[in-house]
Amino acid sequence: MKHFIMAILLLSIVLLSACNSIKVPKSTMDHKMSATPTNVIPTKSEWKIAEHPQANKNNPISIFIKDKANQPIKSFETVHEKKMHLFIVSKDLSYFSHIHPKYKGNGEFTISTTFPAGGDYKMIADVTPKGGGDSSIETHWQHVEGEPAKDEPLIPDQELTKVVDGKKVTLSFSQLTAGEALHMTYTISDAKTNQPIKNLQPYLGAMGHTVAMSADAENYLHIHPMTTEGNRPKVIFMTIFPKAGVYKVWGQFKYNGKVFTVPFVIDVPKK
Template sequence: MYHTMSATPTDVIATKSEWTIQDHPKANEDIPISLLIKDKSNQPIQTFDTVHEKKMHLFIVSKDLTYFSHIHPKYKGNGEFDFTTSFPAGGDYKLISEFTPKGGGDPSVESHWVKIEGQSAEVKALVPDQNLTKVVDGKKVTLSFNHLMAGMTVHLNFTISDAASNQPLKNLQPYLGAMGHAVAISDDVKKYLHIHPMTTEGNGPKVTFMTIFPEKGIYKVWGQFQHAGKVFTVPFVINVPK
């Protein structure tokens, strides 16, 4: 699995994970889940760096990438994290955790598929967006690129305005220690990129992220930003050419 914080080479500590979830988890119920992070020799890793204000960031997506959730498991000690979540429908979900063992440079990623019982949601094919402007929670967000191509550094620009007044938003708030966060996942749910803003360019209206899409293909990208104390998430489906 690819994962990168930026376009610099990665320096990742090898890890293993053990996930614990009840038998027959069902949709729309609170499901406690724990995961144990171990090193290559199966010893629990004890100490994790706090990165973007948390020791672990965890993303939950449905197999068709319709559902997306970003949560922060609690560190219990001795390598164990836990959280409780619910799933909106039956089906397969991927849990993607990102954390940095002390001494690691870039974050490690451990993921796990879970099968949730219950009525399945309609599975939607991932179709690239024709229009890269969306309105979410009263914000109008446009995604643009300097040069979108697999294997090359790309700048993703999110430009945000108030949907009602069309005025550029210049008072975004830091969310988890940055002016925004973005995650990209390939349509086969195999490639995962957590992308942080390049620089602090004030508080909007434009937030630029830098990454490298490792291969051509269709990706879903979620940008997350905070305004007036509320986090909003804007998804885009893009086709990254070779």
């Protein structure tokens, strides 16, 4: 419940600031930004996973989305091409997965996944019940049995340039302060030739997706670019980090038919 309220708050802040303090040409705004941000339909969820899920094995997962009266919610909006977006992160945020469970009907979504090691994982399901303006967030912590991975400390990157699958990606911020609207810009070039990559492809209906999580995995932000055309090889997102501290940020883009994910660790200073 706490997470749910937080998500609404965050989303409202992002949307309000998107519409009030930053000039975004209407035609290029994400469809969500033009709507009143408060229409989030309250949900509950029930997660069914093998009693002792094992690392490196296929684990079927069922997620039941219900209303406040515990009745199944039966129809959902398709948002960014999917009815549910599911993010799975390990507790130390070293592992990140973005997958799309299938809708079986009667409020039930199913998928199978393989956890890479033993330990605790947080799962975040993003769904929009029919008629909802913005997504409802349901989360679940899951313990997985098996050899644990070595805990990777979350250390802020000194330099915000990474090479992933032959792409050089630089992340920059208009400014970086907790609680204030900011632009985050990914600049993408070919790592070998240093030439800008101009033909990024839309991935799930947007020129990119960014997910940010606070170090304690309590705050979750799913951000879409402000513009979907015309600003490649720069992809610009707008958001607000709700509180100061360390965050991990994953940018996801599609190029040559393949999705690549680029992670950064940032330290957001307080006001």
